[in-house]
Amino acid sequence: MNHDTPDKLPKSQKWSGEEIGKHSTDSDCWVIIHGRAYDVTEFKAEHPGGSKIIMKFAGKDATETYDPIHPPDTLDKYLARDKHMGEVNMETVEVEHEADPDEEDRKERIKRMPILEQCYNLMDFEAVARRVMKKTAWAYYSSGADDEITMRENHSAYHKIWFRPRILHDVETIDLSTTMLDSKVDIPFYVTATALGKLGNPEGEVIxxxxxxxxxxxxxxxxxxxxxxxxxxxxxxxxxQPQWLxxxxxxxxxxxxxxxxxxxxxxVxxxxxxxxxxQLGRREKDMRSKFDDVGSNVQDTGGDNVDRSQGAARAISSFIDPSLSWKDVPWFQSITKMPIxxxxxxxxxxxLQAVEMGVQGVVLSxxxxxxLDFARSGIEVLAEVMPVLREKGLQDRIELYVDGGVRRATDIIKALCLGAKGVGIGxxxxxxxxxxGLPGVDRAMQLLKDEMTMNMRLIGASSVDQLEPSMVNTRGLSMHSTAVPSDTLGLNVYDPLVNPPEKARL
Ligand SMILES: Cc1cc2nc3c(=O)[nH]c(=O)nc-3n(C[C@H](O)[C@H](O)[C@H](O)COP(=O)(O)O)c2cc1C
Known part of the structure; x- marks a missing residue:
């Protein structure tokens, strides 16, 4: 077949599975996605997830693997129109489902899932998700770098800050609202950016x-x-509704x-x-899950240099520029009026350098x-940063945000006491x-609101602008060896690191 002038079918006709199957070689490679055929012979060398994954589906239906990680406009945006070959009669296509030995068990676990109302805090969602999510998705979401010391520290750092509540302040009415980058919001947390939403839910980030x-x-x-x-x-x-990019x-x-x-x-x-x-960190759980559904957001060539054994994260990130430096900041300032x-x-x-360069904010994260494993928690960095900014009179020149490990409204309150404008939750x-799904996200947010209203009362603040450093004791924060209260999330929910499995006996 000549790929420069593809012999598309008349509109009324459809390709058969058998015909598509003939295009399954390196020099003639078609795939089916959502009932349509695409000629990816040339494109596969530029695929950020590498060409091997495309060859795996050469002449076949790739929809199931493609869907969770490619935005729906990907093919329109990145594959030339003359490579869109037309409709396929899906009744003639044999769809192969990859055998997942855990899938039957998982379905059983889903049947036994607690009802939503039994989730009383954010950790509960994590415990349920671990049981009901697909293995690869759980591995991608839950993994941290190397020994996951920093990932655990993010959560436990909040346990090292204790309150110094005020008494006898009128806390009948509690106002949680604030502004972030001039947008009015009802509570000082935001949904931070997390990639590949469709791994966890077929509808993805719109939820x-x-x-x-x-x-x-x-x-x-x-x-x-x-x-x-x-x-x-x-x-x-x-x-x-305010959105950031x-x-x-x-x-x-x-x-x-x-x-x-x-x-x-x-x-935005x-x-x-x-x-x-x-460069994206080594997330070994993700790597061990042998993720091969790679190739989100086609932006640039990663080609065959991509090693899929490195997990989802590394495979989708080959376009990121490691040469990015402070010198690029003025260029960003020249191309947009959005706060940076x-x-x-x-x-x-x-x-301090960010203040000097005139950016509007930083996320301590x-x-x-x-x-980087052994990077300190954002909240610890905040406790280091704010006094210096105040000393130099720069505290109003930049908005400080913090993310990582925020699970309770008390964590949000602690961050605000230390000078954060808001916190990100991932x-x-x-x-x-x-x-x-959406009811879960709704409940998680409502639980945080309820927790925050109660805890604001108990600390003696009726609005977020009353939260200030004297309300917390942070002396334990920089002591990385300080004992922390027993941590249910760390002990019961986080997966222990595992060792490589033995080879199966023949
Ligand atoms: C599954 C997952 C994907 C993420 N993807 C991105 C990303 O694409 N870009 C980014 O800047 N940060 C990303 N992050 C980092 C988050 O924006 C945020 O810094 C972090 O999740 C906060 O920690 P938390 O998950 O403990 O709340 C990701 C985090 C997770 C867990």
């Missing part, structure tokens, strides 16, 4: 949008979302510029440039413990979405 919309909180849209950027914006349209900077700056300008045109209220991921926030700042020197909403 988080709807939850955030109901509770009037900000959603940060990830570069590597499974839904398209426009789908996520559309889900918020008309509500005035998380940006992985592409080696090809023209692509980055297009993404940024499009986001601004769609009304903040550009969060991820600065802690020049650096996501993943980890020490006071860099916050270690990427949920998924990047995994808990992913788990609520994966286990219970």
């Amino acid at each position: 988080l949008t709807r939850g955030a919309r109901k509770h009037n909180v900000v959603q940060m849209i990830p570069t590597l979302a499974s839904c398209s950027f426009d789908e996520i914006c559309d889900a918020a349209e008309g509500s005035g 998380q940006l992985y900077v592409n080696k090809d700056r023209a692509i980055t510029e297009r993404i940024v300008k499009h986001a601004e045109a769609r009304g 209220k903040g550009l969060f440039i991820t600065v802690d991921a020049p 926030i650096l996501k993943g700042v980890q020490r006071v020197e860099d916050v 270690n990427h949920g413990g998924r990047q 995994r808990p909403f992913l788990y609520a979405m994966s286990a219970y």
Whole structure:
């Protein structure tokens, strides 16, 4: 077949499975996605997930593997029109389902799932999600870098901060609302950017949008979302719901510029440039899960250099520019009027430099413990940063956000006492979405609101602007060996690290 002038069928006809099956070689490769045939012979060399995964589906239906990780507009955006070969008669196609030995057990576990009302806090969602999520999805969401010391520290750091509550302040009415980057929100947390939402729920990130919309909180849209950027914006349209964009900077700056300008045109209220991921960390659970559904958000060539044994994270990130530096900041400032926030700042020197360069904010974050192991928790960095900013009179020059390990409203309160404008929450909403869909996300957010209202009363603050450093004791925070109260999440829910399995006996 000549691929420059594909012999498309007349509209009324459809390809048969047998005909598609003939295009299954390296030099002539078609795949079926959602009942349509695509000629990917040339494209496969540019596929960010590598060409091997495409060859695995050469001449076959790839929909099941393709769907969770590719936004629906991917083929329209990145595959030339003349490679869209037309409809396939799916009755003639044999769809192969990959045997998953755990699937039957998982279905049983789903039947025994607790009802939503039995989830009383964010950790409960995590415990349920671990039992009911697909293995590869759980591995991708739950994994941290290396020995996962930082991932656990993120959560336990909050246990090292204790309250110094005020008494006899009128706390009859509690106002949790605040502003973040000039947007009014009902409570000072936001849904932070987490990639590949469709791994956990077939509808993907739009579920988080709807939850955030109901509770009037900000959603940060990830570069590597499974839904398209426009789908996520559309889900918020008309509500005035603020959205931000998380940006992985592409080696090809023209692509980055297009993404940024499009986001601004769609009304996005903040550009969060991820600065802690020049290369994605080693997340061994993810790698061990032998993820081979790779290839989200086609942006640039990763080609065959991609080693799929490295797990989902590494396979989808080959386009990220490791040469990104402070020198690029003025360029971003020149292409957008959106506030610019650096996501993943980890020490006071860099916050000061960010102030100097005139960016509007930083997120003190270690990427949920998924990047540099032994990076300190965001909350510890906040406790280091704020006094220095105050001493230099710079505290109002920049908005500070913190994420990582936030699971209780008391964590939010602690961060605000230490000077954060708000906190980002990642995994808990992913788990609520994966286990219970939108009702789960809704309940998770409502639980946080209820917890926060109660705890604001108990600490003696009727509005978030009353939260201040004298209300917390942080002396234990920098002592990484300090004993912390027994941690149910660490002990009962987090997966222990595992060793490589023995080879099966022949
Ligand atoms: C599954 C998953 C995917 C993530 N994807 C991204 C991403 O694409 N870009 C990014 O800047 N941060 C990403 N993060 C990091 C989060 O934005 C955030 O820093 C972190 O999840 C906060 O920690 P928490 O999950 O304990 O709340 C991801 C985190 C998780 C758990």
